[in-house]
Amino acid sequence: MPQLRxxxxxxxxxxxxxxxxxxxxxxxxxxxxxxxxxYKKDCPFCPGNEYLTPHETLAYRSSGPAxxxxxxxxxxxxxxxxxxxxxxxERKEEKGFFRMMDGVGIHEVVIGSPIHNQLxxxxxxxxxxxxxxxxxxxxxxxxEDPRIKLIIIFKNHGQAAGTSLEHTHSQLVGTAVVPSNIRxxxxxxxxxxxxxxxxxxxxxxxxxxxxxxxxxxNNEKFVVLQPFASRRPFETWxxxxxxxxxxxxxxxxxxxxxxxxxxxxxxxLHSKLNDPPYNYVIHTAPxxxxxxxxxHWHLQIIPRLTxxxxxxxxxxxxxxVAFPEETAQFLRQE
Amino acid sequence: MPQLRxxxxxxxxxxxxxxxxxxxxxxxxxxxxxxxxxYKKDCPFCPGNEYLTPHETLAYRSSGPAxxxxxxxxxxxxxxxxxxxxxxxERKEEKGFFRMMDGVGIHEVVIGSPIHNQLxxxxxxxxxxxxxxxxxxxxxxxxEDPRIKLIIIFKNHGQAAGTSLEHTHSQLVGTAVVPSNIRxxxxxxxxxxxxxxxxxxxxxxxxxxxxxxxxxxNNEKFVVLQPFASRRPFETWxxxxxxxxxxxxxxxxxxxxxxxxxxxxxxxLHSKLNDPPYNYVIHTAPxxxxxxxxxHWHLQIIPRLTxxxxxxxxxxxxxxVAFPEETAQFLRQE
Numbered sequence: 001m002p003q004l005r006x007x008x009x010x011x012x013x014x015x016x017x018x019x020x021x022x023x024x025x026x027x028x029x030x031x032x033x034x035x036x037x038x039y040k041k042d043c044p045f046c047p048g049n050e051y052l053t054p055h056e057t058l059a060y061r062s063s064g065p066a067x068x069x070x071x072x073x074x075x076x077x078x079x080x081x082x083x084x085x086x087x088x089x090e091r092k093e094e095k096g097f098f099r100m101m102d103g104v105g106i107h108e109v110v111i112g113s114p115i116h117n118q119l120x121x122x123x124x125x126x127x128x129x130x131x132x133x134x135x136x137x138x139x140x141x142x143x144e145d146p147r148i149k150l151i152i153i154f155k156n157h158g159q160a161a162g163t164s165l166e167h168t169h170s171q172l173v174g175t176a177v178v179p180s181n182i183r184x185x186x187x188x189x190x191x192x193x194x195x196x197x198x199x200x201x202x203x204x205x206x207x208x209x210x211x212x213x214x215x216x217x218n219n220e221k222f223v224v225l226q227p228f229a230s231r232r233p234f235e236t237w238x239x240x241x242x243x244x245x246x247x248x249x250x251x252x253x254x255x256x257x258x259x260x261x262x263x264x265x266x267x268x269l270h271s272k273l274n275d276p277p278y279n280y281v282i283h284t285a286p287x288x289x290x291x292x293x294x295x296h297w298h299l300q301i302i303p304r305l306t307x308x309x310x311x312x313x314x315x316x317x318x319x320x321v322a323f324p325e326e327t328a329q330f331l332r333q334e
Numbered sequence: 335m336p337q338l339r340x341x342x343x344x345x346x347x348x349x350x351x352x353x354x355x356x357x358x359x360x361x362x363x364x365x366x367x368x369x370x371x372x373y374k375k376d377c378p379f380c381p382g383n384e385y386l387t388p389h390e391t392l393a394y395r396s397s398g399p400a401x402x403x404x405x406x407x408x409x410x411x412x413x414x415x416x417x418x419x420x421x422x423x424e425r426k427e428e429k430g431f432f433r434m435m436d437g438v439g440i441h442e443v444v445i446g447s448p449i450h451n452q453l454x455x456x457x458x459x460x461x462x463x464x465x466x467x468x469x470x471x472x473x474x475x476x477x478e479d480p481r482i483k484l485i486i487i488f489k490n491h492g493q494a495a496g497t498s499l500e501h502t503h504s505q506l507v508g509t510a511v512v513p514s515n516i517r518x519x520x521x522x523x524x525x526x527x528x529x530x531x532x533x534x535x536x537x538x539x540x541x542x543x544x545x546x547x548x549x550x551x552n553n554e555k556f557v558v559l560q561p562f563a564s565r566r567p568f569e570t571w572x573x574x575x576x577x578x579x580x581x582x583x584x585x586x587x588x589x590x591x592x593x594x595x596x597x598x599x600x601x602x603l604h605s606k607l608n609d610p611p612y613n614y615v616i617h618t619a620p621x622x623x624x625x626x627x628x629x630h631w632h633l634q635i636i637p638r639l640t641x642x643x644x645x646x647x648x649x650x651x652x653x654x655v656a657f658p659e660e661t662a663q664f665l666r667q668e
Contacts, residue, residue: 003437004434006433008431012513013513013514082349082354082653083349094545095544098342098541098563103336152648156644159641171645176338180346211428211429228428229432281645310613311488313615314616314634315484315516316515317513
């Protein structure tokens, strides 16, 4: 019989479709990997091509001027931004009925390696640490812009995950509005806090650790789990154990631990599922809520192994063909 | 400069990304169509193979027993249902913290033609009418089950839209919970009604007709438009002009008109975009709200020409690379 499970942090239902369920290994990507070169002459993210991007906002290099070679992590404004720094925050109306505003915001690209064909989970620990430190440094800089309400950090890997650029990169977007689904997450978390006096994410971590079957990895600082009401096969969350509403509050030390945990998790997915397409997103509090007791930042990894269809679009309820208890066990196996 | 537009019916923001925008014709599907046979021996939806499906709940045939050949539309329970008629509505708890329930519900498949390779927009008017009458008839039957709170009718066409079955079909799902995104749509519509004493969908129709640029088609009974805050290129809505909260209230006559409008709309998309993958979903009121003054059923068509990525997952804000004013004009052209 299918199961309906409710995410305690959002109150959203998901269907775990036992009747159409797949064993974890059946979800492995089957297309062969395409060999890619380590350098591509026309790639705007390859070293030597710095002139193809807007001027960098951050780069880690031992010496040399801005926008020159020699960096190992480089952050640049997106050449085709979804949001742009100019414009007004004023709401405008079309014909008095429809509401619109300028697409004000920040949209940056974090180039995670100078090597064109480097895959994120196969980079060495130090390099992943540096990418995460770049996230942190740019977060702290962008949050100073008083127009920015929320900063979303995410990565798209593979065509089925919505990217056409091969060269490893991730993105930061600062928005001048708080999206309604983030507001809903905050509201649900606040409601739980009102009832219990505790953070729902902190309580989830405790429950999951006691239950154990959905845990992928666990150390002193972070827990990696596949949530009770996971929406897609192999959906994986990385949650800091210490309560912290915003990624912007992470210490340098914890950021390095986070990098290693993220890398190890992605490496498990990479090797067990044959380089699946995936997205990851850091869910963090809006800037004005960075110190809230009830919200708790976390990173969600969504491998794109199945396609959301009409039912998901109409209902918002995801149909998951895998049990997180089984996929977590599959990932835990050496 | 990019634009942020707000959907008046949901208050969700979308980004219309002018800097990365595409001309309508650039969004055309480029893969060549694969020739498919009119009959497939192992297809459970082909005539003669009725024994491969569960017993039909409805079929239109001139004569002959149930589950025999000779039908032109056939409705059967889904063999691998996402929700099933058995089970209890009681909420259960896992470890006192996580909430779950049996996946109670109805999940049926509407086989839209006996011909394996028939495409929905290329069927004759009469056949499309019959499919829509089957939707209506099954809606009215399923709504009698007191456990069912909402009925979602949808179609997935093409692999990128989440289907692997070639033979034309659509689906009905009756759920025993009201999904939270539907509840949110109702709440926003109720709030508008409180302010204005009018239905926000009725007002949208008026505004769109006056503005004109996003209208695709318009007759006495239905308007076809690409909404102001469309989330994806060529997102298209069909809305009945008369106020009606539930698809279940549609008359036989209006259902036939609706069929012709749906067919014509899909045919425009089919020919202008080279048989794109798409989903359509009928958004209708929960059964207890069928007579509400503030909600208004409509059908949404979402061609799957672009892929939602990490930003959409993290923010719920869609980035649309096309202006609905331009895509609507492109569809209007003969």
